[in-house]
Amino acid sequence: MAATQLNSISPATIKISPSFEGLRSASRISNINFSVAFPSFTSSSFRGLVVNAASVTAAKYTSIKPLGEKVLIKLKTVEEKTSSGIFLPTTSQSKPQSGEVVAVGSGRRIGEKKLPVAVETGAKVVYSKYTGTEIEVDGSSHLILKEDDIIGILETDDIKDLKPLNDRILIKVAEVEDKTAGGLLLTESSKEKPSFGTVVATGPGLLDEEGNRTPLPVTPGSTVLYSKYAANDVKASDGSNYIALRVSEVMAVLS
Structure with a gap:
C-alpha cells in the first residue's frame, strides 16, 4: 500500500486569512509525509490551503503609571559572571532584590486621611522575595508591587544603612x-x-x-x-x- 507524499506547496497557492493580513512571513511547506492512515489525501486536497496561525511578538511598553499604593521599580542588573570572570548559568544567577523607584501611585485613603506612597521616584529600595509582577518597560526589566512589599530604602550602597519602612x-x-x-x-x-x-x-x-x-x-x-x-x-x-x-x-x- 503506497503512502501519499506532499513534496512542496508553492507560497503562491497559500491563501492568508484576513485576520493576519499585513503579516510578512515566507511560508513554505515541504517534505510532509502522510501515513497510510489517511489514504483519501491527495495533492488536490491541498488546493486553496488556508493558513490561520502566525507568530506574534508581545507588545513593548514605553511607560507605566501605577495606581493607588503600587510602585514601579527598575530592577538591578543580574550579575552574569563572577568577580573572577566565570560566566554563571541562569539557574545560579542571584535574582536581584533591589532596584530604583521610577514611578509611584497616588497613594491610599485611610479614614479621612489621604496618605501618599512612602517612597519617592529615584529612591533605591529593597523589596521582599517572590513578590510583585515583572514587566518589560522600554527594553528594561521592571517590577510592579505594593508599597507594603518594600522592605526599606537604601540610603547608601551598603545594606547596613537600610532605612526600614x-x-x-x-x-x-x-x-x-x-x-x-x-x-x-x-x-x-x-x-x-x-x-x-x-x-x-x-x-x-x-x-x-x-x-x-x-x-x-x-x-x-x-x-x-x-x-x-x-x-x-x-x-x-x-x-x-x-x-x-x-x-x-x-x-x-x-x-
Missing part, C-alpha cells in the same frame, strides 16, 4: 561559631543558623484605622530572638550578616 526592622545577625568546643572547624553547611541578633534600625510602625502610626515594641540596640526561618537574609559589604523582617516575627527581647 512600616513595621519592618533590620537586625545584625549574631556571629556563628566557626569551630566546636573541641576545636574542630565547621563548614558553612554545618554551621547552625542563629535566630537572634541586635536591632540596627526600625520602621515608623503600622498605620491604625485613623491613619496614625503605632510605635514598634523594639528599639535600635535591643537584642531579639526571631523566627528561625524568617526571610530576607542580606550581607553587608564587610561580610557581616543582616536580616530584615516584620516585627511580628520577633519572638522576644533578650537582656
Whole structure:
C-alpha cells in the first residue's frame, strides 16, 4: 500500500486569512509525509490551503503609571559572571532584590486621611522575595508591587544603612561559631543558623484605622530572638550578616 507524499506547496497557492493580513512571513511547506492512515489525501486536497496561525511578538511598553499604593521599580542588573570572570548559568544567577523607584501611585485613603506612597521616584529600595509582577518597560526589566512589599530604602550602597519602612526592622545577625568546643572547624553547611541578633534600625510602625502610626515594641540596640526561618537574609559589604523582617516575627527581647 503506497503512502501519499506532499513534496512542496508553492507560497503562491497559500491563501492568508484576513485576520493576519499585513503579516510578512515566507511560508513554505515541504517534505510532509502522510501515513497510510489517511489514504483519501491527495495533492488536490491541498488546493486553496488556508493558513490561520502566525507568530506574534508581545507588545513593548514605553511607560507605566501605577495606581493607588503600587510602585514601579527598575530592577538591578543580574550579575552574569563572577568577580573572577566565570560566566554563571541562569539557574545560579542571584535574582536581584533591589532596584530604583521610577514611578509611584497616588497613594491610599485611610479614614479621612489621604496618605501618599512612602517612597519617592529615584529612591533605591529593597523589596521582599517572590513578590510583585515583572514587566518589560522600554527594553528594561521592571517590577510592579505594593508599597507594603518594600522592605526599606537604601540610603547608601551598603545594606547596613537600610532605612526600614512600616513595621519592618533590620537586625545584625549574631556571629556563628566557626569551630566546636573541641576545636574542630565547621563548614558553612554545618554551621547552625542563629535566630537572634541586635536591632540596627526600625520602621515608623503600622498605620491604625485613623491613619496614625503605632510605635514598634523594639528599639535600635535591643537584642531579639526571631523566627528561625524568617526571610530576607542580606550581607553587608564587610561580610557581616543582616536580616530584615516584620516585627511580628520577633519572638522576644533578650537582656
